[in-house]
Amino acid sequence: MVEISTSDALASSPFLQALAGQKPSRTPVWFMRQAGRSLPEYLKVREGIGMLESCQNAELITEITLQPVRRYGVDAAIFFSDIVLPLKAVGVDLDIKPGVGPVIANPVRTLADVAAIPDLTPEHVTYITEAVQNLTGELAGINGGTPLIGFAGAPFTVASYLVEGGPSKEYAKTKAMMFGAPDVWDALMRKIAGISGAFLEVQVRAGASAVQLFDSWAGACTPADYERHVLPYSKDVLARVGELGVPRIHFGVNSAMLLPLMGSAGAEVVGVDWRTPLDWAIGQLGDGFGVQGNLDPALVFAPTEVMLEQAGKIIETGRTAKGHVFNLGHGVIPTTDPDQLARLTEFVQSYEPAEG
Numbered sequence: 118m119v120e121i122s123t124s125d126a127l128a129s130s131p132f133l134q135a136l137a138g139q140k141p142s143r144t145p146v147w148f149m150r151q152a153g154r155s156l157p158e159y160l161k162v163r164e165g166i167g168m169l170e171s172c173q174n175a176e177l178i179t180e181i182t183l184q185p186v187r188r189y190g191v192d193a194a195i196f197f198s199d200i201v202l203p204l205k206a207v208g209v210d211l212d213i214k215p216g217v218g219p220v221i222a223n224p225v226r227t228l229a230d231v232a233a234i235p236d237l238t239p240e241h242v243t244y245i246t247e248a249v250q251n252l253t254g255e256l257a258g259i260n261g262g263t264p265l266i267g268f269a270g271a272p273f274t275v276a277s278y279l280v281e282g283g284p285s286k287e288y289a290k291t292k293a294m295m296f297g298a299p300d301v302w303d304a305l306m307r308k309i310a311g312i313s314g315a316f317l318e319v320q321v322r323a324g325a326s327a328v329q330l331f332d333s334w335a336g337a338c339t340p341a342d343y344e345r346h347v348l349p350y351s352k353d354v355l356a357r358v359g360e361l362g363v364p365r366i367h368f369g370v371n372s373a374m375l376l377p378l379m380g381s382a383g384a385e386v387v388g389v390d391w392r393t394p395l396d397w398a399i400g401q402l403g404d405g406f407g408v409q410g411n412l413d414p415a416l417v418f419a420p421t422e423v424m425l426e427q428a429g430k431i432i433e434t435g436r437t438a439k440g441h442v443f444n445l446g447h448g449v450i451p452t453t454d455p456d457q458l459a460r461l462t463e464f465v466q467s468y469e470p471a472e473g
């Protein structure tokens with residue numbers, strides 16, 4: 118077992134303290150999709166460069182990851198990439214289409230299709246190692262040390278793109294495989310668990326201080342199906358990172374019914390989507406977990422005082438959990454006004470509790 122050590126500056130980071138279940142002096146904040154189309158500086162550096170191309174360029178990854186940290190002074194950076202990037206890196210023919218999402222040229226249907234996908238090695242993603250190293254160097258000097266979050270897609274969410282061939286509403290082909298071809302499903306989920314685990318391991322070994330596993334579409338499963346067909350593979354991914362000694366966040370959308378099961382997958386902190394009342398989520402998870410979330414990303418379009426009133430309630434509720442990281446309850450909407458996120462960051466970071 119290899120323990121990855123955290124520098125002294127980072128040890129006092131409110132974000133890492135909250136993940137460790139220690140009570141930081143204030144609630145830390147970052148935003149899912151904080152880098153991206155809501156930022157004019159992002160649109161500028163991305164001009165004429167495809168999404169996947171940007172994700173394979175260490176210099177661009179570094180710049181785009183730092184942009185929201187510079188602008189907002191958020192308490193964590195999240196590595197700029199995508200959940201399908203590791204598939205692209207091992208040779209799967211796919212693209213990320215603007216306004217659509219990941220599109221796969223030859224969807225996976227058979228055991229032979231699964232066997233044709235290579236496992237991921239660090240040599241496939243040398244630009245990731247380079248970008249993480251650059252970033253941790255730069256981030257050490259920002260606001261007394263800002264941690265970097267590494268991330269990967271969880272097996273179910275990545276499998277949904279591979280099997281459907283693109284984004285889906287019903288996940289009919291994915292579920293047809295899950296229920297009708299359990300051997301293919303098992304092989305595919307193992308394959309992706311290996312790839313996502315390796316992708317996280319590369320980021321952690323290069324210096325990421327925490328990881329988030331995105332199972333964005335797991336909420337499409339019933340609890341029983343999640344437990345049987347999804348959870349074991351997510352557990353494997355999280356266990357691999359656990360062995361490296363970094364804290365883990367596990368997030369899904371529309372996941373209210375799955376919270377206790379998602380908690381049992383191994384992460385210290387569970388991300389709560391915006392539909393789920395935070396106090397209810399804390400009750401479901403019990404005392405053993407920190408929580409992350411969960412302001413409705415659309416509230417950023419409301420008058421500032423309405424947004425901040427709701428943010429205050431979330432901070433107060435978060436204080437009753439083992440640890441709380443303030444975030445939106447899903448990603449930043451591309452048309453978001455960055456000035457609203459700047460006000461929200463300022464509000465969370467300077468929030469004074471109503472009572473001691």
Ligand code: CP3
Binds near residue numbers: 148196219
């Ligand atoms: O959070 C961050 O700031 C880090 C970057 C990040 C991206 N994708 C960049 C991106 C992260 C963490 C992701 C994860 C991701 N990608 C998820 C899980 C999180 C979630 O939103 O639930 C999923 C489901 C994907 C797949 C994907 N990639 C989608 C659905 C889309 C949006 C398609 C669109 O254009 O509306 C993408 C593309 C993508 N990934 C963009 C960004 C900034 C937009 C592409 C662009 O800027 O051209």
